[in-house]
Amino acid sequence: GSTSSYLPPPSLSSRRPCASLxxxxxxxxxxxxxxxxxMITIPYLxxxxxxxxxxxxxxxxxxxxxxxxxxxxxxASNLQGYAxxxxxxxxxxxxxxxxRIQDCFGRPISSPPDAWFDVVERVSNDxxxxxxxxxxxxxxxxxxxxxxxxxxxxDEYCTPRVIQSLKKYFASTCSTRVEGGTTALHSELExxxxxxxxxxxxxxxxxxxxxxxxxxxVLIGKGGLIISDSLNHNSIVNGARGSGATIRVFQHNTPxxxxxxxxxxxxxxxxxxxxxxxxxxxxxxxxxxxEGEICKLPEIVSICKKYKAYVYLDEAxxxxxxxKTGRGVCELxxxxxxxxxxxxxxxxxxxxxxxxxxxxxxxxxQYLKYTCPAHLYAxxxxxxxxxxxxxxxxxxxxxxxxxRGAQKLAQIRANSxxxxxxxxxxxxxxxGDNDSPVMPIxxxxxxxxxxxxxxxxxxxxxxxxxxxxxxxxxxxxxKKPQLEEGRVKVE
Amino acid sequence: MELSNNITTTFMNYMKNASDWVTFAxxxxxxxxxxxxxxxxxHLFVEGLLLVVILFLLSQKSYKPPxxxxxxxxxxxxxxxxxxxxxxxxxxxxxxxxxxxxxxxxTSSAAGPHTTINGIxxxxxxxxxxxxxxxHEKLLESCISALEKYGVGSCxxxxxxxxxxxxxxxxxxxxxxxxxPDSILYSYGLSTMFSAIPAFCKKGDIVxxxxxxxxxxxxxxxxxxxxxxxxKHNNMESLRSTLEKVTQDNKRAKKLRRYIVVESxxxxxGQIAPLDEIxxxxxxxxxxxxxxxxxSFGVLGKSGRGxxxxxxVPIDKVDIVTAAMGHALASEGxxxxxxxxxxxxxxxxxxxxxxxxxxxxxxxxxxITAIDVIEENPQxxxxxxDNVKTLCTxxxxxxGLEIASDILSPIVFLILKxxxxxxxxxxxxxxxxxxxLTQKLKVLQVLKEHSVFVAPSKRxxxxxxxxxxxxxxxxxxxxxxxxxxxxxxxxxSVAASILTGQN
Numbered sequence: 001g002s003t004s005s006y007l008p009p010p011s012l013s014s015r016r017p018c019a020s021l022x023x024x025x026x027x028x029x030x031x032x033x034x035x036x037x038x039m040i041t042i043p044y045l046x047x048x049x050x051x052x053x054x055x056x057x058x059x060x061x062x063x064x065x066x067x068x069x070x071x072x073x074x075x076a077s078n079l080q081g082y083a084x085x086x087x088x089x090x091x092x093x094x095x096x097x098x099x100r101i102q103d104c105f106g107r108p109i110s111s112p113p114d115a116w117f118d119v120v121e122r123v124s125n126d127x128x129x130x131x132x133x134x135x136x137x138x139x140x141x142x143x144x145x146x147x148x149x150x151x152x153x154x155d156e157y158c159t160p161r162v163i164q165s166l167k168k169y170f171a172s173t174c175s176t177r178v179e180g181g182t183t184a185l186h187s188e189l190e191x192x193x194x195x196x197x198x199x200x201x202x203x204x205x206x207x208x209x210x211x212x213x214x215x216x217x218v219l220i221g222k223g224g225l226i227i228s229d230s231l232n233h234n235s236i237v238n239g240a241r242g243s244g245a246t247i248r249v250f251q252h253n254t255p256x257x258x259x260x261x262x263x264x265x266x267x268x269x270x271x272x273x274x275x276x277x278x279x280x281x282x283x284x285x286x287x288x289x290x291e292g293e294i295c296k297l298p299e300i301v302s303i304c305k306k307y308k309a310y311v312y313l314d315e316a317x318x319x320x321x322x323x324k325t326g327r328g329v330c331e332l333x334x335x336x337x338x339x340x341x342x343x344x345x346x347x348x349x350x351x352x353x354x355x356x357x358x359x360x361x362x363x364x365x366q367y368l369k370y371t372c373p374a375h376l377y378a379x380x381x382x383x384x385x386x387x388x389x390x391x392x393x394x395x396x397x398x399x400x401x402x403x404r405g406a407q408k409l410a411q412i413r414a415n416s417x418x419x420x421x422x423x424x425x426x427x428x429x430x431x432g433d434n435d436s437p438v439m440p441i442x443x444x445x446x447x448x449x450x451x452x453x454x455x456x457x458x459x460x461x462x463x464x465x466x467x468x469x470x471x472x473x474x475x476x477x478x479k480k481p482q483l484e485e486g487r488v489k490v491e
Numbered sequence: 492m493e494l495s496n497n498i499t500t501t502f503m504n505y506m507k508n509a510s511d512w513v514t515f516a517x518x519x520x521x522x523x524x525x526x527x528x529x530x531x532x533x534h535l536f537v538e539g540l541l542l543v544v545i546l547f548l549l550s551q552k553s554y555k556p557p558x559x560x561x562x563x564x565x566x567x568x569x570x571x572x573x574x575x576x577x578x579x580x581x582x583x584x585x586x587x588x589x590x591x592x593x594x595x596x597x598t599s600s601a602a603g604p605h606t607t608i609n610g611i612x613x614x615x616x617x618x619x620x621x622x623x624x625x626x627h628e629k630l631l632e633s634c635i636s637a638l639e640k641y642g643v644g645s646c647x648x649x650x651x652x653x654x655x656x657x658x659x660x661x662x663x664x665x666x667x668x669x670x671x672p673d674s675i676l677y678s679y680g681l682s683t684m685f686s687a688i689p690a691f692c693k694k695g696d697i698v699x700x701x702x703x704x705x706x707x708x709x710x711x712x713x714x715x716x717x718x719x720x721x722x723k724h725n726n727m728e729s730l731r732s733t734l735e736k737v738t739q740d741n742k743r744a745k746k747l748r749r750y751i752v753v754e755s756x757x758x759x760x761g762q763i764a765p766l767d768e769i770x771x772x773x774x775x776x777x778x779x780x781x782x783x784x785x786x787s788f789g790v791l792g793k794s795g796r797g798x799x800x801x802x803x804v805p806i807d808k809v810d811i812v813t814a815a816m817g818h819a820l821a822s823e824g825x826x827x828x829x830x831x832x833x834x835x836x837x838x839x840x841x842x843x844x845x846x847x848x849x850x851x852x853x854x855x856x857x858x859i860t861a862i863d864v865i866e867e868n869p870q871x872x873x874x875x876x877d878n879v880k881t882l883c884t885x886x887x888x889x890x891g892l893e894i895a896s897d898i899l900s901p902i903v904f905l906i907l908k909x910x911x912x913x914x915x916x917x918x919x920x921x922x923x924x925x926x927x928l929t930q931k932l933k934v935l936q937v938l939k940e941h942s943v944f945v946a947p948s949k950r951x952x953x954x955x956x957x958x959x960x961x962x963x964x965x966x967x968x969x970x971x972x973x974x975x976x977x978x979x980x981x982x983x984s985v986a987a988s989i990l991t992g993q994n
Contacts, residue, residue: 082777085691085748085836098839106838108654112642120656133659145646145653146848153642162643163635170603170625171634171857172823173593173618175965179946180606180617182590206823207679209847213710214681217953219578234846242714266573267566279575308575341578348848353644354678367579369590373706373951378681379817384634385851388643462652 050445057446061096097446102128104453107462110137112153113145119462140460148321148437149408151352151392157400158352158391162384169383177369181380189386190357196393197319197345198327198337199359201366205374206381208316208346209235211356214374215344216312217243220281223270227261227309228283229253231290236283236314245281246271252291255299258282262307280309286318286329286345292432292440294322297329301339310341320350321437326396326409332435353388355381412437591944604969606944613944614974616964621790621901622871623969624821624861633860637853645849649838653849661855665826668862669796670806674828675837678850680815683825684783685711686843687813690836691781692717692750697741699733699778700752701725703759703958706951708752708783724958725762730769734776749778755798756786759948759958761896761904763787766802770809779810789819790901795865795872801899816854820861824850875901875968878975882966885979890987895961904948905982906961917960921947923989943978 098105103122111118118137124130151158165185173181186204194202205211216239220226224245228236230252240247248265251257262280269276282304284295297313304311315328323331328345330337337343342360347353358368369375396405416437423430429442443452456462513533561569593615594607603625606615624630637657647653658676666674677683688711692698696717700708703724712719720737723729730751741747751773753764766782773780784797792800797814799806806812811833815825827837837844865871882903883894889905896904907917947962964978 082748082779085832105650106654107652108656108659109652110656112640113646113652114642117652119652133656142652144651147646151642152644152646154639155642159638159642163638166634166638167631170821171630171854172625172817172821174620174625174817174821175618178590178949179963180591180593180615180944183593187592207682207847209843210679210682213685217710218951234842238714238842242710263566263570267561267569276573277575279578307570308573310575310578346848348644348646351644352642352646354848354851363582364579366582371952373710373953374681376949376951377706378679379815379823382823382851382854384638384853385643 046445053446057097061092064096065092099128101450101453103131104450108133113142113147114153115142115147115150116140117142117145117462119457138457138460140457140462142462144462146317146349147352148317148350148412149326149352149392149396151350151388151395155352155392155395157395157402157404158388161391162387165387166384171384172382173380175379176377177375177380183383185383185386185390186380189381189390192390192393193357194359196327196397197343197357197359198330199343199361201362201364202357202359203365203368203372203375204355204357204381204386206355206379206385208348208354208356209238210374210378211344211346211358212236212239212314213242214239214372214378215342215358215368216240216281216283218368218371218373219243219342220245220279223275223278225265225277225280226283227258227265227280229285229288229295231288232283232285233289233314233316236285240283252288253293253296255296255303258300259303259307262303262309266307280307281312281342282309283312283314286313286315287322287436287438289317289438290440292436292438294318294332294433294436295329297333297335297340301335305339311339312342313340313344315343315345317349317438319345320392320396321412322435324409326350326405347385347389351389351392353385353392355385355389604967604974608944614970614977615944616966616970616978617944617946618967619786619818619902619965620821620967620969621786621819621875621965622795622821622865623967624819624864625969627821627861627864629864630821630857630860633856634853637856641852643853644851647849648845648847649849650845655849655852655855657852657855657859658849661859662826664859664862666828668866669812669828671812671828672831673834674826675834675841675844676850676855677825677827677843678847679843680785680817680823680825681707682843682847683813683815683827684708685714686841687811687827687837688712688752688781689715690841691715691811691833692748696748696750697737698750698752699730699737701754701757701764703757703762703956704752704754704783705758705956706954708754709955710953712752724760725757725764727765727768727772731772734772734778738776749776750781751778752781752783754783754785755791756897756900756902758786758902759956760961761900761902761963763791763897763900764798766798766804766809770804774808780808781811781813782809783813785813785815785825786818786900786902788814788816789861789865790872790875791899793872794869795819816858819865820858822854822858822861824854824858871968875966878968878970879903879966881972882964882975882979885975886982889979889983891989892962892982892986895959901966903964903966904961905964906959918947918949920989921960921962943981945978945982 103124107122108120109117110120116139119140121134121136121138122131123134124132145152169183169185173183175181177186190202190204193204194200205214212233212235216226216236220243222244224243226240226243226245226247227250228240228247230249248261250261262282266277266280268274282300284297284300286297287294295313301311313329318332319328320326322329325331329335330340330343342358342364344356344358346356348355358365391400394400395402396409398405413435416439417434420430420432420434420439423439423441431440431442432438443449591608603618603620604615604623606613618625641655641657645653645655649658662674662676666672677686684707688708692712692715694716696715697720698712698715698717699720699722700712701724702721720733722733734751737749751769753769755766756763764782769780772778782798787801788797789795791798794800796806797812799809799812807830809829811827811829813825813827816822817824828834839845876899879901880898883898886894886903886905891908892905893908894903895906896902907920945962945964948960950956950960966975
């Protein structure tokens with residue numbers, strides 16, 4: 001049967017309801033920063049009230065389910081022999097907890113996700129089950145989109161070039177890369193990306209999620225071992241599962257635990273047969289989007305070198321946002337890019353575009369071009385998006401003739417650190433490291449999630465709310481609370 | 492004699508002593524005591540002793556060889572000894588082949604019906620631009636206005652401020668076009684199927700799938716961990732017998748969900764699935780149908796609504812319909828439609844929707860415009876059908892190759908009549924044909940003669956599909972008569988020269 005996946009009470013050592021802000025670099029006065037703070041122990045009273053509130057919500061939901069079952073027993077079901085799509089408790093969380101606060105998620109916007117944007121207001125006639133759009137919009141401060149370097153809206157350098165490439169190559173190539181989908185623009189893009197990241201060659205796909213899901217099965221199969229950080233993103237988990245290799249997890253960002261896991265598994269060999277492993281890949285992320293922490297890359301790389309494991313670095317959030325020239329965690333932490341075997345990243349966050357890339361040695365990229373399903377079966381990346389990436393990289397590197405790139409990078413660092421310190425002064429409990437643009441603020445109590453979200457909307461500030469326990473069970477749950485305009489609130 | 496007598500006497504004495512003791516024990520006062528109303532005989536004393544001995548033996552620990560975990564030094568040695576395989580296998584020759592790079596030419600955009608490769612003008616049969624919407628001015632206009640208004644990317648997943656009003660408009664438009672209650676947009680064509688399937692098929696469910704489906708569906712099924720049963724490619728008899736067998740085997744399958752997964756026009760062979768048969772079987776055996784309409788949306792049916800219109804089946808009989816928009820709609824991304832329940836369920840449990848950034852808004856607005864264009868110009872569909880017919884009739888009698896696809900399918904799939912037996916060699920032969928076609932200009936040295944660009948279908952090492960590889964020709968409504976004539980004549984001559992003696 002199917003596994004029931006309703007919400008269990010949160011454990012103190014794992015995630016708790018929190019808010020996080022995403023700061024984008026912008027030369028306006030808006031303070032958008034991601035704050036990151038180390039794990040703080042929770043006072044007992046807070047923990048108790050949190051557990052109590054979850055328990056109450058759960059009990060209430062069960063009661064309503066009970067009555068619903070009674071009512072349904074009277075009415076004939078219209079399924080007639082088909083098993084229902086969701087059985088029993090599978091969608092308990094969705095029906096009873098999420099639907100009540102559904103208006104805090106999925107808010108549509110009607111302008112580009114810039115520093116200030118227009119949020120469309122929605123009304124509900126049936127108690128939050130369905131929401132309808134109205135024509136009213138409210139202009140809000142954006143602390144909830146992944147717009148680190150401010151490339152989200154129409155940019156003075158990028159947009160004219162993008163429109164030109166649209167006219168030349170059209171919005172889509174309608175074919176795969178190996179057939180008719182490689183244009184001169186794609187080759188240029190791969191060269192530029194490889195240069196920027198610091199590797200000999202790169203491969204670009206049209207979507208970041210698919211990159212992870214399609215690359216890991218090609219590189220490793222049955223008889224291999226994947227050791228991944230416990231808080232890795234869902235795309236990595238999917239890719240690892242799809243590969244058929246054995247998966248083991250090490251404690252989040254703890255190199256000593258990684259070493260112990262590696263030693264134990266190399267000595268033991270494959271499960272049951274004890275044959276030696278074919279290969280071992282360690283998967284880590286540059287900046288973890290939920291915690292806002294920066295990966296301890298130098299230690300992890302040295303451990304992997306010692307035990308001959310391959311390192312796979314996912315820089316979805318860190319590429320373009322950290323480092324002196326924006327080249328990601330390797331530059332920030334001083335790690336040689338030749339030590340990291342496979343570097344992966346996405347273009348959605350800092351470059352204001354879409355797509356993902358893999359960078360590695362020339363042979364690796366050649367092999368991937370020959371076997372990777374994302375390359376052989378999927379439509380190639382849209383040419384205007386490719387042009388946007390090329391132009392934004394040029395701006396970051398200063399090749400467009402202005403110093404906007406350097407300014408943006410300095411601005412986001414300054415913004416992040418300022419905002420973090422201000423929030424901490426205000427007494428918020430903020431997670432994450434310095435310099436990282438992701439700032440989760442702990443709220444703990446689940447009832448505070450919608451309260452915080454709606455209050456912030458009233459004051460025209462947008463962030464994200466959510467509770468992190470649900471990440472493993474329900475994808476919709478990563479919530480980062482909204483943050484108010486720091487300066488205004490302090491006073 | 493004396494000795495044995497002595498021994499016997501001594502033995503008898505011992506025995507007598509022992510029996511005296513036993514009798515004494517039996518006759519001892521406590522032996523006759525009455526405990527709790529139960530007379531205790533002397534024999535109970537012996538049994539008590541036995542019990543004590545048994546308990547003593549049981550309480551002894553059984554012998555286990557002592558556990559000796561590996562010492563640190565031993566682990567170090569093992570770690571030093573271990574040598575991993577290299578990350579990638581050694582590069583072979585065929586891997587070094589680069590994909591052809593398209594450049595745009597004056598008459599159309601880069602991947603349009605005419606294009607330039609390495610300086611040679613070719614007719615492009617390798618882009619799935621079925622209705623010729625690539626380069627259409629209306630789409631260009633809507634894209635440009637969307638780019639100027641929204642920028643390129645959407646910078647966020649759908650749950651958190653990545654939902655732009657064009658997404659909601661696009662979903663509503665698609666639902667209106669197809670006649671379903673609602674639809675959901677995905678940001679990539681390939682991820683549509685492999686995110687939608689694990690949202691519905693969980694561990695333990697039964698899925699019956701055609702063996703010729705593409706890699707996205709295979710990966711989705713693998714991730715969903717359900718029981719997968721394949722049936723022969725596009726063979727309804729095989730489907731019926733498989734359904735029969737599965738229903739028999741799983742009598743208690745009341746709580747199990749059962750699905751049939753088919754594609755409307757198979758990418759790997761160009762065949763069209765007979766939907767009316769499938770619906771009949773589905774209703775008889777109570778399965779749900781998942782239909783992938785990537786290559787038939789905008790192509791089949793009187794007004795382009797796909798396979799359901801083609802077979803006159805009401806759309807609500809098919810439970811879940813998905814499609815990639817990168818084919819007829821000349822955009823990117825994918826969508827999924829069905830009942831409200833189906834669509835709402837995916838908004839929270841489909842990983843490719845929740846965990847990934849949303850579709851760039853200009854592509855969504857391109858899709859809306861494309862659907863408007865299709866609705867207003869049904870003559871594009873008739874033109875496409877005529878083109879396919881012309882090409883197929885022109886290709887009859889080609890040497891060494893035969894048409895494996897359906898006459899109505901926009902993909903014309905040519906396979907070798909006599910396969911060489913190995914996938915690699917087949918692919919090599921087909922690649923030779925494709926190369927010769929592109930370079931025909933150099934070979935014949937005839938000026939102003941267009942060459943033809945086709946591509947053989949490639950297989951990844953992860954693909955489990957067993958269907959033969961072939962040359963795929965994507966016919967477009969933008970191809971002219973002369974293009975098609977060029978195509979089939981060149982194909983005939985090149986095939987004749989390379990595949991001599993194979994007929």
